[in-house]
Amino acid sequence: MLQGLKNKKEIIKLRAEILHKIREFFRKRGFVEVETPFLLPYVIPESYIDAIKAEDGYLHTSPELCMKMLLASGYKKIFQICKCFRKGEKGKLHLPEFTMLEWYHVEIDYNALMRECESLIIFLCRELLGKESIKYREKEIVLTPPWHQITVHEAFKRYGSMSLHDAVDRGLFEEIMVYEIEPKLGIEKPVFLKDYPVSMAALSKLKDNHAERFELYICGLEIANGYTELIDMKEMKKRLKIENEKRKKLKKEPYPMPEGFFFKVKQLPDCSGIALGIDRLVMLICNEEDINNVVAITPEDLTYC
Amino acid sequence: MYTASDLRKGLKIVINNEPYIIIDFQFSKPGKGQALYKCKLKNMITGVIIDKTYRSIDTFQPADLEERKMQFLYKQDDQYCFMDMETYEQVFLTEEQVGDAKNFLIDNLEVEVLFFEGRPIGIELPNFVDIKVVKSEPWVKGDSVSSNTKPVVLETGYVIRVPTFIEEGEKIRVDTRTGEYVTRIKE
Numbered sequence: 201m202l203q204g205l206k207n208k209k210e211i212i213k214l215r216a217e218i219l220h221k222i223r224e225f226f227r228k229r230g231f232v233e234v235e236t237p238f239l240l241p242y243v244i245p246e247s248y249i250d251a252i253k254a255e256d257g258y259l260h261t262s263p264e265l266c267m268k269m270l271l272a273s274g275y276k277k278i279f280q281i282c283k284c285f286r287k288g289e290k291g292k293l294h295l296p297e298f299t300m301l302e303w304y305h306v307e308i309d310y311n312a313l314m315r316e317c318e319s320l321i322i323f324l325c326r327e328l329l330g331k332e333s334i335k336y337r338e339k340e341i342v343l344t345p346p347w348h349q350i351t352v353h354e355a356f357k358r359y360g361s362m363s364l365h366d367a368v369d370r371g372l373f374e375e376i377m378v379y380e381i382e383p384k385l386g387i388e389k390p391v392f393l394k395d396y397p398v399s400m401a402a403l404s405k406l407k408d409n410h411a412e413r414f415e416l417y418i419c420g421l422e423i424a425n426g427y428t429e430l431i432d433m434k435e436m437k438k439r440l441k442i443e444n445e446k447r448k449k450l451k452k453e454p455y456p457m458p459e460g461f462f463f464k465v466k467q468l469p470d471c472s473g474i475a476l477g478i479d480r481l482v483m484l485i486c487n488e489e490d491i492n493n494v495v496a497i498t499p500e501d502l503t504y505c
Numbered sequence: 506m507y508t509a510s511d512l513r514k515g516l517k518i519v520i521n522n523e524p525y526i527i528i529d530f531q532f533s534k535p536g537k538g539q540a541l542y543k544c545k546l547k548n549m550i551t552g553v554i555i556d557k558t559y560r561s562i563d564t565f566q567p568a569d570l571e572e573r574k575m576q577f578l579y580k581q582d583d584q585y586c587f588m589d590m591e592t593y594e595q596v597f598l599t600e601e602q603v604g605d606a607k608n609f610l611i612d613n614l615e616v617e618v619l620f621f622e623g624r625p626i627g628i629e630l631p632n633f634v635d636i637k638v639v640k641s642e643p644w645v646k647g648d649s650v651s652s653n654t655k656p657v658v659l660e661t662g663y664v665i666r667v668p669t670f671i672e673e674g675e676k677i678r679v680d681t682r683t684g685e686y687v688t689r690i691k692e
Contacts, residue, residue, distance in 0.1 A: 248539045248561070288510040288561075289540070291532025374538045375558065382535065402537055415536050425536055450562055 212496050214328065215482045219281060221327050222301060222478075225320050231277040231303065236266030238283065242458040246402070247446040250287035251455065252296070258455075259285035262475055263302050264403070265461050268429075271304055272465040279303035281478065292490050293421070296499065299478040306471040310404075310412045310428040313472040314392050317416060317424060318345050321390070321481070328485060336419040336484055339387055348391040351410070355393055359384045368397060385417035392416055403430045403439065416476075418484055426474030433466060507565040509542045517549070517568040520557075524549040524568035524621045549619070550626050552604070572617045572629070577610050585610070587618050587628070596625045603627070608663035609634045609681045630681040635690050636660060641673040654686075 223233065241257040244265055251258040260266075263280050270278055284300045305313060322332055322343050332343045356364040360376045367376045385391050394414035396404070401411030404427030412428035430436055437457070444454040482494040492498045507518060516527045529545035542559040549568070575587040575596070584597045585607070596618060600607060606616075606628050617629040640658035654666040657673075667677060667686045676690040 246537060248534070248537060289532070289534060291534075294532060294534060374533075374535055374541055377535045377538065378533045378541055400537065422536065452561075 208493065208496075211482070211486045211488065211494055214486055215494060217328055218324060218482060218485060219478070221324050222281065222320070225323050226277075226279045226303065229277070231279045231305075232275065234267065234270060234275070234278045234280050235282070236260075236263050236270070236280065238285075240265070241460065242456045244403070244458065245440050245443040245447060245455040247443050247450065247452075250452065252285045252287045261286050262300060264473070264475070265458060267302060267304055267473070268468060269461065269465055271306065271471055272468055275304075276306045276469075277304070290499070292492075293480065295479065295491055295495065298491075301476045301478050301481075302473065304429075304471055304473040306469045308472050310394070310414055310426060310472050313426050313428075313474055314347070314349070314394075314414060314416075315345070317426065317474060317476070318343075318347055318390075321418075324481075324485065334418065334484055336421070336487055337489070339419055341386065341419050342389055344389070348386075348389050349394055349414075350385075350391055351395040352393060352397065353395065353410075355381050355385070364397065368399065373400075382417065382422065383420045386419055386421070390416060390418040390423075401430075401439070402427070403436060404428060405430050421480055421484060422477075423480055423484070424474055424476035426472065428472050429468060429470075431468035431470060433462060433468070437462060507567055509540070509559050509561045509563050509565075511565075512542045512544060512559065517570055518546075518565040519568050520546070523551075524570060524626070525555075526568075528554070549621065550602075569622050571620045573620065574615055575618045577612065577614045577616060579612070580610075587616070587625070590615075598625055598628065605684075606630050606681070608659075608661055608684065609636065609679060610661060611636055632680060632682060633678050633687060634681055635676050635678050636663075637676050638667070638671060638673055641671065 238260050239254055239257055240260050243251040243258045243261050249261050251261050262284050263282055267278060267280060281299065281301050283297055285297050287296060289296055305316065325334060325343055326332055334341045334343065353364045356367060356376065359381045360367065361380060362376065367373045385393060392414045395410040396413045398406060398411055401413060404411045404413040414426055415422055416424040440457060447454045479491050479494055483491060486494060488494050512527060512530060514527055514530045518525055525546040525548055527544050528547050531543040532540065533543065534540040540561050544557050544559065545554060546557060547554050573589060575589050578586045578588050583600050585603050586595055586597055588595045603610065609630055611634065614634060618625050619627045619629065637660045638657045639660050653669055655669050656664050657667050657671060658664055665679065665686055671677060671689060676692060678687040678690055680687050
């Protein structure tokens with residue numbers, strides 16, 4: 201018990217160092233750290249992300265909307281470290297309240313963003329661990345760039361028991377992804393899983409038959425999700441409506457459309473953006489397998505038992 | 506009615522009209538995709554263990570289970586008879602339903618009988634039961650070089666290892682969860 205507590209204190213200390221170094225990385229590169237409201241009158245409707253109600257609105261599920269408002273008003277490079285809230289997400293890799301690092305960079309596409317993400321994590325490991333590798337789940341993951349890339353289509357072909365097309369068709373995308381593909385991703389070197397099917401574009405730009413969206417995996421752990429941003433607001437509105445329709449089909453409550461956002465934001469500059477889970481990054485750097493071990497206080501710590 | 510977000514270790518639900526208890530639970534959610542709720546479930550009647558993966562749209566019927574304190578009366582053939590001490594109602598369980606608990610089931614022992622939709626399906630023993638040793642070979646020091654315990658037979662027929670000083674006719678306390686000797690009972 202005492203040993204565990206001591207370890208946790210060390211982890212929390214390292215976590216604070218990680219946050220400090222992330223800020224250093226972005227400041228050096230000319231980013232402005234921003235803070236945006238947590239309490240919003242609306243959230244981005246997404247089929248499988250549920251917001252927590254608060255007062256007459258919601259706690260944000262990510263700072264995406266507000267940061268995009270800032271981009272539309274002329275900010276060019278911004279980052280934010282904040283708590284995000286998602287109802288019902290609780291497991292070894294999920295907390296209903298978790299810490300997100302989100303950053304946006306104008307005039308670059310998702311390829312350049314992947315490289316920026318690489319640089320950040322290499323910088324953190326060099327500064328904090330004194331090496332360019334991570335030891336996780338008994339594996340040594342080498343961080344030397346460039347990191348691997350694999351398209352979603354190719355990942356299903358290589359690691360899945362069925363093709364991407366069949367998996368989507370039969371509603372088994374998540375099963376194949378979680379139980380067959382994810383454990384194989386980013387084992388020797390981190391890997392960017394990229395080019396999602398159009399139906400999973402979220403708010404990314406479409407190109408040819410895919411979405412310019414990627415997820416970063418390190419040793420099977422999903423760390424970040426980024427894309428070349430969709431900048432056409434009419435198209436964005438259309439996609440949000442589709443997500444709300446999907447929610448209704450899933451018997452979930454649809455969310456109010458972010459009309460206030462669309463009133464202010466007519467067009468986004470060309471840009472890319474990424475959300476990175478800080479808790480999972482700390483898990484990686486500290487070689488911890490349970491997200492509850494890298495936060496100072498867990499939801500369970502607050503209950504009476 | 507439970508929804509998938511209620512699923513957790515220890516929850517009891519009905520699948521195909523039989524009660525199951527979740528013995529292992531894992532929440533997964535890839536990217537912006539659907540949440541998966543992977544459960545290992547144990548059938549509370551047959552003991553069979555199955556794996557199932559649920560999604561947030563799935564709903565579950567809570568298992569209607571009730572525990573009642575009852576006293577073990579007797580065993581006849583394959584049937585174990587228990588009685589509710591307040592209503593004097595008697596119920597019967599098969600040897601299979603009683604399971605390993607039979608090793609510690611002495612006459613008049615108070616146990617919890619588990620009912621599913623009004624039918625008895627199993628029992629839960631107290632953690633400790635005091636049981637009489639009915640057969641023990643006399644122990645001569647030096648009989649064995651390897652051990653300071655010996656096997657004895659309990660009144661239930663169960664064979665257990667105890668310290669060599671335990672003699673036939675004595676009572677010992679047994680931990681029913683591990684099936685191991687705890688201490689000698691002086692009467």
